[in-house]
Amino acid sequence: MVKRVLLGLATVALAGGFLLLGAAPAAAHVDGGCTGSGTFAKGKFTATAAEEGVVNVPLTDDVSWQGALPAPPPGDTGYSGKIEVELPPPFAPLKIDSWSGTSDSAANSGVKHYDLPSLVPRGVEFEVTGSHSQGTANCSGFVKVTVQGGKLGPLTIASLVGTLLTGGLFAMAGRAKVGG
């Protein structure tokens, strides 16, 4: 009986430790002095590069975006940049978009349509990172994003069913062998 209690307490303590490790404060951050923002047409809100909370975006929308360097470049200079979604280690970040070329402009803007797959789970917090280098300007930053909607999607239900089934198997593994 004591063994069972100790085993249970150890498992709960270990799981609790991991939960605390994983609970990072939500925020966005930009280094390098660049500015940027996006206005979501369906979402009816504007998110800036200095956003302080998790941005809750619609599954599909048109975003009017704009970005600017801290100072104009001295002339035609090379630029490059990318946007990625951070994945759990050991997986490399998932690249969403990248760009490169030459330009003497210090700002840009446009409208981008996006349409996320309906299977994308709604409660999950994605960290989207971006960087842009042009001449001497090097900007990078991240924003935390969730998709609007209820958390109980098909993937969540499948995961819960998987938990129940494997929980049953796990319990069976803990049955003592008769005469073994």
Place this chain on the structure above:
Amino acid sequence: MFRGHPIMGAIAGFFLFFFLGLDLLFFGVIPLKSAVITIMPILGIIVGLVWAKFAPLGGRSSEAAAPPPV
């Protein structure tokens, strides 16, 4: 040695903790980039083996099953 079923314990522990990690992810407890998602299945194998070693559920041990001395 093991009173329970170590192979089943390791496999079930791996998948149980994998799905528990997904549950935590899908309910917004941990972010996608969290290492917890990677660590959980490995932890599950260890917990599954420990679980099978002590096998606290049902059954009888070999000492209990052995016939009384004549």
